[in-house]
Amino acid sequence: MQDLPLALIAEITHRCPLHCVYCSNPLAMASAHAELSTEEWQGVFEQAAKLGVLHLHLTGGEPLAREDAAQLVSFAHACGLYTNLITSGIGLSERRWHDLVASGLDHIQLSFQDSRETSANWIAGTRAHALKLSIAAMIRQSKVAFTVNMVVHRQNIERLDEMIALAESLQPQRLEIAHVQYYGWAWKNKQALLPTREQVAESLDKISAAQKRLMGIIRIDSVVPDYYARFPKACMGGWGRRELLVDPSGKALPCHAATVIPRLEFENVRQRSLEWIWLHSDSFQRFRGEDWMPMPCRDCDRRKLDFGGCRCQAFMITGDAAATDPVCSLAPAHGLIEQELLHANRGRTADHSSQKSEHAPLWVYRAQPG
Amino acid sequence: MELESSSQPRLAAGCRWAGEGENRTIVFPEGALRLEQTARVVLELCDGKRTFDEIVRELERAYDKSDPATIRRDAARFLERLWQKKVVEF
Numbered sequence: 001m002q003d004l005p006l007a008l009i010a011e012i013t014h015r016c017p018l019h020c021v022y023c024s025n026p027l028a029m030a031s032a033h034a035e036l037s038t039e040e041w042q043g044v045f046e047q048a049a050k051l052g053v054l055h056l057h058l059t060g061g062e063p064l065a066r067e068d069a070a071q072l073v074s075f076a077h078a079c080g081l082y083t084n085l086i087t088s089g090i091g092l093s094e095r096r097w098h099d100l101v102a103s104g105l106d107h108i109q110l111s112f113q114d115s116r117e118t119s120a121n122w123i124a125g126t127r128a129h130a131l132k133l134s135i136a137a138m139i140r141q142s143k144v145a146f147t148v149n150m151v152v153h154r155q156n157i158e159r160l161d162e163m164i165a166l167a168e169s170l171q172p173q174r175l176e177i178a179h180v181q182y183y184g185w186a187w188k189n190k191q192a193l194l195p196t197r198e199q200v201a202e203s204l205d206k207i208s209a210a211q212k213r214l215m216g217i218i219r220i221d222s223v224v225p226d227y228y229a230r231f232p233k234a235c236m237g238g239w240g241r242r243e244l245l246v247d248p249s250g251k252a253l254p255c256h257a258a259t260v261i262p263r264l265e266f267e268n269v270r271q272r273s274l275e276w277i278w279l280h281s282d283s284f285q286r287f288r289g290e291d292w293m294p295m296p297c298r299d300c301d302r303r304k305l306d307f308g309g310c311r312c313q314a315f316m317i318t319g320d321a322a323a324t325d326p327v328c329s330l331a332p333a334h335g336l337i338e339q340e341l342l343h344a345n346r347g348r349t350a351d352h353s354s355q356k357s358e359h360a361p362l363w364v365y366r367a368q369p370g
Numbered sequence: 371m372e373l374e375s376s377s378q379p380r381l382a383a384g385c386r387w388a389g390e391g392e393n394r395t396i397v398f399p400e401g402a403l404r405l406e407q408t409a410r411v412v413l414e415l416c417d418g419k420r421t422f423d424e425i426v427r428e429l430e431r432a433y434d435k436s437d438p439a440t441i442r443r444d445a446a447r448f449l450e451r452l453w454q455k456k457v458v459e460f
Contacts, residue, residue: 006402054388054389054395054397054402055397055402080388082386082388082397084399106384106386106397106399107384107399109399143383144383144384145382145383145384145385145398145399146383146384147399173382173383173384173456174384174399174400174456215454216453216454216456219455219456221400
């Protein structure tokens with residue numbers, strides 16, 4: 001029997017006051033007028049809870065860009081869902097925070113772009129860092145579980161120790177150190193973001209030292225950069241296996257980046273029930289299980305651990321969504337990743353933050369949905 | 371951190387029960403734990419009021435065929451492991 005989903009990622013809007021260069025939102029974003037209404041989202045949450053979904057991750061864009069964020073949390077909470085708000089913090093006034101807490105919010109994840117203000121604002125393309133610090137202090141006053149998320153890449157990874165120290169000072173229960181994954185805007189800016197081998201090795205040492213030091217005080221989870229891994233990540237815990245994502249316009253996706261895959265039609269929650277989409281839609285069945293797998297995945301002992309890696313990444317790099325994820329050292333197309341790494345490791349580590357204005361732009365900033 | 375006789379373990383911030391009966395699950399920010407029966411009984415006793423000693427006494431009553439020293443040791447190991455994962459505080 002087909003397993004039912006355990007988590008729903010609700011991208012409730014693509015609008016966002018930040019312009020982070022590593023944003024994983026698609027380049028073609030859903031416009032404000034295409035967004036599901038409050039009632040439509042509530043219907044989705046109700047269906048999800050009935051299907052057995054435990055976690056609801058409210059994200060965007062910036063989920064607080066929607067006026068009804070607290071109303072959505074309150075409804076989801078009443079359905080029995082564990083509610084997690086993934087936010088930049090921008091738009092969180094004391095009053096709104098009070099409303100969210102009263103709505104039964106279980107957990108909040110607040111992201112930071114760097115330990116230093118100038119650089120953080122440079123990466124976010126807006127002056128947000130100082131505001132985030134005061135918002136973190138406000139969050140800490142409440143009993144809602146709190147995760148600080150630090151996004152690391154080539155331009156800030158040298159300051160990882162400083163970033164960990166900043167996170168410690170904000171006193172969260174949990175710290176997530178996430179190496180950028182190359183989707184959406186991050187894919188466009190990959191050259192500027194992909195760290196060197198040395199940077200990655202150093203960061204892993206620093207993370208493991210901090211994990212030991214902060215054991216029982218702050219739980220540190222880290223997302224490793226899969227370009228440097230031997231084996232791919234178990235993207236979404238397997239295609240159509242554990243999680244589903246609904247985008248602002250109601251499109252149901254098995255993975256954040258799935259819309260990049262051509263000739264794959266995605267159903268909309270406006271037309272179909274979540275259950276039908278999960279069980280019967282072509283898109284959710286396309287890469288589910290093992291029947292689609294090419295060699296060497298098909299015979300590989302790891303196929304039940306990583307499910308062949310990420311389908312979107314396979315498509316973006318090889319042009320074939322049914323190929324083994326090329327980050328896998330066993331993948332026929334792994335040479336393409338090796339080439340990228342060769343390029344990233346050529347010459348000395350470039351930290352452009354101090355000389356950004358004198359050169360051609362290092363990256364493009366995430367735009368706003370039309 | 372060492373669990374002591376007077377420690378009063380409870381679910382950590384952001385962790386709570388979901389579901390009913392046999393399917394009761396601990397849900398926390400990045401995942402969920404479906405516990406086998408004994409583990410569930412131990413964790414259900416962790417209400418922040420009972421001390422570890424009191425929890426062990428209740429377990430001894432519930433599992434009177436097991437060796438009390440083993441019960442104490444297993445319960446302590448289990449709770450310390452969950453403390454490391456930030457699922458339990460004491």
